[in-house]
Amino acid sequence: MNFDFTQQELMLFKEINDIMFGLARERTLEEKDPISAESLLREALDRLAKTSYLKLGIAQSKDIPGLCAMMGAMEIVSSCSPSLYLSIEMSTRLFGRIISTYGNEKQKAKWLSPVLYGKKLGAVALLEKTMNIDNDPMATIGIRENALIKISGVKNYVINGPVADFIAVAGTMENKPALFIVEKGIKGLIQGKRLETIGLDGVVISGLTLENCQINEDQIIGQFEDKSILTTLRIWENQIILGSCLGMMKSSFESARTYAKTHKTGGKPIIAYQEVGFKLAEMLTLFQTSQLFAYRAVCAPEGKNRDFEVLTYCAKVFCTEAAEKVSGWALQILSGEGYISGNPAERSYRCAKYNQIAGTSTEISRVKIGDAAIGA
Amino acid sequence: MDFDFTKEQLMFKQEVVRFAKKEIVPRVQEHDLKGEFDFESFRKLGEFGILGLHFPEELGGGGADVITTVLAGEALGEAGVDGGLTLAYGAHTFLCADTIFRHGTEAQKQKYIPKLASGEWIGCMGLTEPNAGSDVASMTTSAEKKGDKYVLNGNKMFITNGPIADVAVVYAKTQPELQHAGISSFIVNKGTKGFSAGPPLIKMGVRTSHTSELIFQDCEIPAENLLGKEGDGFLMAMQTVEWDRSALLAPFVGSATYLLKKCTQYAKGRVQFGRPIAQFQAIKHKLADIRIFGEAARSLVYRIAWCKDQGRPLNHLEAAIAKLYVGDWSMAPTFDAVLIHGGYGYCHEYDVERIFRDSRLAPIGGGTSDIQKMIISKLI
Ligand SMILES: Cc1cc2nc3c(=O)[nH]c(=O)nc-3n(C[C@H](O)[C@H](O)[C@H](O)COP(=O)(O)OP(=O)(O)OC[C@H]3O[C@@H](n4cnc5c(N)ncnc54)[C@H](O)[C@@H]3O)c2cc1C
Numbered sequence: 089m090n091f092d093f094t095q096q097e098l099m100l101f102k103e104i105n106d107i108m109f110g111l112a113r114e115r116t117l118e119e120k121d122p123i124s125a126e127s128l129l130r131e132a133l134d135r136l137a138k139t140s141y142l143k144l145g146i147a148q149s150k151d152i153p154g155l156c157a158m159m160g161a162m163e164i165v166s167s168c169s170p171s172l173y174l175s176i177e178m179s180t181r182l183f184g185r186i187i188s189t190y191g192n193e194k195q196k197a198k199w200l201s202p203v204l205y206g207k208k209l210g211a212v213a214l215l216e217k218t219m220n221i222d223n224d225p226m227a228t229i230g231i232r233e234n235a236l237i238k239i240s241g242v243k244n245y246v247i248n249g250p251v252a253d254f255i256a257v258a259g260t261m262e263n264k265p266a267l268f269i270v271e272k273g274i275k276g277l278i279q280g281k282r283l284e285t286i287g288l289d290g291v292v293i294s295g296l297t298l299e300n301c302q303i304n305e306d307q308i309i310g311q312f313e314d315k316s317i318l319t320t321l322r323i324w325e326n327q328i329i330l331g332s333c334l335g336m337m338k339s340s341f342e343s344a345r346t347y348a349k350t351h352k353t354g355g356k357p358i359i360a361y362q363e364v365g366f367k368l369a370e371m372l373t374l375f376q377t378s379q380l381f382a383y384r385a386v387c388a389p390e391g392k393n394r395d396f397e398v399l400t401y402c403a404k405v406f407c408t409e410a411a412e413k414v415s416g417w418a419l420q421i422l423s424g425e426g427y428i429s430g431n432p433a434e435r436s437y438r439c440a441k442y443n444q445i446a447g448t449s450t451e452i453s454r455v456k457i458g459d460a461a462i463g464a
Numbered sequence: 465m466d467f468d469f470t471k472e473q474l475m476f477k478q479e480v481v482r483f484a485k486k487e488i489v490p491r492v493q494e495h496d497l498k499g500e501f502d503f504e505s506f507r508k509l510g511e512f513g514i515l516g517l518h519f520p521e522e523l524g525g526g527g528a529d530v531i532t533t534v535l536a537g538e539a540l541g542e543a544g545v546d547g548g549l550t551l552a553y554g555a556h557t558f559l560c561a562d563t564i565f566r567h568g569t570e571a572q573k574q575k576y577i578p579k580l581a582s583g584e585w586i587g588c589m590g591l592t593e594p595n596a597g598s599d600v601a602s603m604t605t606s607a608e609k610k611g612d613k614y615v616l617n618g619n620k621m622f623i624t625n626g627p628i629a630d631v632a633v634v635y636a637k638t639q640p641e642l643q644h645a646g647i648s649s650f651i652v653n654k655g656t657k658g659f660s661a662g663p664p665l666i667k668m669g670v671r672t673s674h675t676s677e678l679i680f681q682d683c684e685i686p687a688e689n690l691l692g693k694e695g696d697g698f699l700m701a702m703q704t705v706e707w708d709r710s711a712l713l714a715p716f717v718g719s720a721t722y723l724l725k726k727c728t729q730y731a732k733g734r735v736q737f738g739r740p741i742a743q744f745q746a747i748k749h750k751l752a753d754i755r756i757f758g759e760a761a762r763s764l765v766y767r768i769a770w771c772k773d774q775g776r777p778l779n780h781l782e783a784a785i786a787k788l789y790v791g792d793w794s795m796a797p798t799f800d801a802v803l804i805h806g807g808y809g810y811c812h813e814y815d816v817e818r819i820f821r822d823s824r825l826a827p828i829g830g831g832t833s834d835i836q837k838m839i840i841s842k843l844i
């Protein structure tokens with residue numbers, strides 16, 4: 089047992105912190121305009137690629153910190169901007185991890201290296217119109233025609249969809265799950281219009297339609313023998329969401345704490361009032377509990393009994409609900425100041441719901457945890 | 465970071481679970497119903513080595529590290545040992561014996577630790593008073609030095625093991641004008657003239673632990689029964705917090721595992737609307753929440769234990785966070801557990817009803833949740 093980060097890990101955190109705060113000094117990190125959002129994203133990737141951040145959890149070497157440190161590092165990026173964080177993560181920790189885990193050497197050279205060096209952007213299209221992958225089969229399908237494969241299907245929400253250089257599209261081929269890598273500009277790929285959302289202002293999201301997009305055999309990852317690949321992708325997405333929650337709690341808590349110590353009413357800082365000070369105490373309790381929970385879940389051994397999956401669902405439910413509470417309380421403490429757009433608490437509060445919906449939703453997570461308990 | 469236990473630690477935990485299930489759990493419900501302390505179980509805890517697990521072997525202990533000691537507490541909860549017995553063990557080993565071990569002279573250690581570690585003697589700790597609970601420093605029990613004796617006067621309240629203890633570690637003021645800094649700690653033996661315990665209080669939960677008032681009326685004790693130096697008492701009481709926030713919280717973590725198992729068994733067997741209730745999502749939701757609590761609490765508790773094993777001074781912020789989380793959140797799983805059992809859950813036959821009552825102490829004992837919030841809000 090060990091509850092400390094190593095010196096090497098702490099150094100990495102400092103580097104990431106410096107990069108993110110440097111970027112925040114230069115430009116707004118929650119860019120609403122899609123063109124600015126894309127340029128910000130590429131700039132951030134370029135800078136972060138100078139550290140081992142993009143490689144965490146993907147490339148393995150003794151110079152690259154492990155998964156707990158990955159979670160610690162994710163927290164820092166997410167605390168600076170939930171939108172930028174999610175866009176980066178869908179490219180690296182989801183798209184990149186898919187290629188690194190399931191791709192062959194040629195595929196890695198083509199798609200993984202540019203993503204890990206921050207030169208290219210990835211996206212993953214999983215969810216389909218009115219279908220949740222946990223309940224329903226996927227309708228996106230790849231049909232072999234001579235040496236080519238034609239992909240057709242509709243994907244509902246794809247983060248980085250409109251700007252990604254490579255998209256991993258989940259579907260089935262010959263009744264087996266597979267991932268099709270489509271590249272930007274491919275014929276038959278129709279971008280939906282950018283979706284307006286309650287939070288995550290700077291994330292570029294759209295639906296995607298694939299109409300007989302033609303790809304080669306070496307653009308297929310899989311075909312997989314069973315649906316467990318989809319579970320794995322969800323677990324990785326859930327890990328990304330855990331990092332997002334920690335960052336939101338960090339920024340909300342810190343802004344509320346600073347305000348409570350400096351803002352005075354009745355001649356004293358508002359932290360001196362138990363209604364405020366005790367809320368901060370509860371916020372920090374949820375935040376620290378979430379941190380330890382997320383660290384433990386992410387570095388739990390992937391044993392045969394798949395208990396680590398259940399632990400991830402547990403952490404996801406806890407951290408996503410905690411993030412909403414903590415950002416809500418922060419907003420309450422910041423009051424008028426917090427209600428004004430651009431405040432970290434206001435921003436986190438609007439983003440928090442996404443984390444409960446996306447990945448394995450809170451409801452489905454609880455059902456899965458319950459199923460595991462009863463051995464279903 | 466690394467959240468894994470060693471193989472030896474896990475094997476020991478399983479041994480404790482097996483021991484407790486066989487030797488202790490079968491008598492729990494009966495003693496709870498009668499509100500009686502289970503002397504036999506306590507003696508067995510001593511025989512097995514749990515009461516003195518972390519003390520050095522020369523003093524009759526097991527020489528275990530803190531994590532292993534905390535794991536034993538979790539194991540007792542996981543086996544289904546009631547909150548009364550784990551509280552009695554906690555007050556005895558950590559609040560009483562450990563204070564003597566840490567601050568006592570060699571002679572005091574030799575005299576008390578072996579007998580406390582074996583369970584031959586039962587210990588208690590008296591800090592709280594009828595009018596000084598959260599505000600400990602306002603205690604009024606006094607200890608006046610007269611020659612080679614101290615004379616104690618005052619009352620202590622809610623003292624776990626009070627009516628059955630052979631040895632009490634008692635906090636009293638030697639210099640009342642100094643508030644915290646005027647508090648000292650003493651060892652008082654059963655049978656000392658002027659020292660008595662009130663009858664056991666009738667409580668909603670933790671009913672197998674006996675709780676009472678301690679009364680000191682011109683109670684003379686030898687000056688050598690002072691622990692450490694005069695004025696060190698408050699710091700000593702604060703140091704017990706390390707155990708309070710790890711070993712005393714661990715049974716709640718174990719209890720969540722126990723509840724999950726019990727509820728799962730029940731839900732799989734109970735059929736309504738033609739199918740086991742375990743198949744309803746509403747039941748799975750509750751099972752999930754029970755598991756989530758246990759998993760969330762675990763790392764908070766072991767973080768305190770690990771830091772203590774590293775010889776680090778207690779991080780008061782982390783300690784208060786652990787206590788606040790376990791205190792406030794450990795009740796919901798017991799509420800859910802009763803609900804899963806329906807009407808049977810409300811009856812004593814199924815022990816979830818007892819666990820529900822026992823858990824209510826978590827946000828009160830050892831410093832209420834409000835006090836934890838006060839500490840946290842001051843430290844941030
Ligand atoms: C902003 C945004 C960005 C996204 N980005 C991506 C992306 O980049 N790539 C991608 O693939 N997907 C993405 N998604 C999709 C996201 O993963 C899904 O929204 C999520 O999985 C939930 O699916 P759904 O919206 O279809 O809800 P549904 O599955 O229809 O669920 C509706 C409600 O019913 C509950 N429910 C459903 N089934 C059950 C059940 N069996 N038992 C109990 N309750 C149930 C759900 O929990 C939820 O509360 C994104 C979504 C959003 C909002």
Ligand SMILES: Cc1cc2nc3c(=O)[nH]c(=O)nc-3n(C[C@H](O)[C@H](O)[C@H](O)COP(=O)(O)OP(=O)(O)OC[C@H]3O[C@@H](n4cnc5c(N)ncnc54)[C@H](O)[C@@H]3O)c2cc1C
Pocket residue numbers: 362555589590591592594596597598599621622623624625667670675825828829830831832833834835838
């Ligand atoms: C079963 C049991 C066993 C116990 N065992 C022991 C033992 O072995 N040894 C021992 O010394 N003590 C023991 N105690 C005492 C326990 O530690 C105290 O009950 C506890 O610290 C609270 O003190 P109190 O009961 O006097 O409540 P009070 O301090 O009177 O508190 C009453 C309420 O006011 C709140 N409150 C108090 N001050 C503040 C504040 N500043 N701000 C906001 N809210 C506040 C509290 O949170 C609580 O809700 C035991 C108690 C019980 C019930």
